[in-house]
Amino acid sequence: MTYTQKFFGHLKTILTHKYWVWRFMCACGYGWRGLWHDLSKFHPTEFLESVKYYTGTSSPIDACKKDKGISMAWMHHKGRNPHHYEYWMDNFDQGGVPREMPVKYKVEMLCDYIGAARAYMGDKFSYQAEVDWWIKKLELPRAQHPNDKDFVTLVLFWLCHFELKVDTEYATSLLRATIATVLMNFEQMREDFNITEGTKT
Helix, strand or coil: CCHHHHHHHHHHHHHHHHHHHHHHHHHCCCHHHHHHCCHHHHCHHHHHHHHHCCCCCCCHHHHHHHHHCCCHHHHHHHCCCCCCHHHHEECHHHCCEECCCCHHHHHHHHHHHHHHHHHHHHHHCCHHHHHHHHHHHHCCCCCCCHHHHHHHHHHHHHHHHHCCCCCCHHHHHHHHHHHHHHHHCHHHHHHHCCEECCEEC
16 A cells, blocks of 8 residues: 555545544534544644554554554544543552543543444444444453443443444434433443443453
């Protein structure tokens, strides 16, 4: 793949991802947050590295980490975007303490996950595939506040239960309703789904 192909391929991926995140965020009542989402990806530190490792099928940040052990694009990105749970790590001198994210950033994090999958998977996207991906993530020693983990788990499980195409109007409404339901009934739903401390038991 030529540099030009990687450049425009990565640009298209960013814009496609931003479109879906914005669409989901609008459905959840955070349209302005959706517009601001991931603007730092256009910064040279993030954009140029991602172009270099662009494949079109997976994260260039992961590819860079595999190659060099560290991604400067990621180091730049996570410190400027509060929808990433890594942004909320505190007290590093005590080993690191994950803080719970404010609701608007939890919602943006969820929309980010779904939007990324939609950008990479296209019409092959399904909530079942997203749940499978998330379960694998939970098997790792993930330094994320348990409430934030469980929020994502509950919403994805509920959406997977209905398994609708994400580009339908009803599916968008369902996302908003599901998030509202989870936030209002968080403890009861966590008990009903038998979810404890950020993992499904």
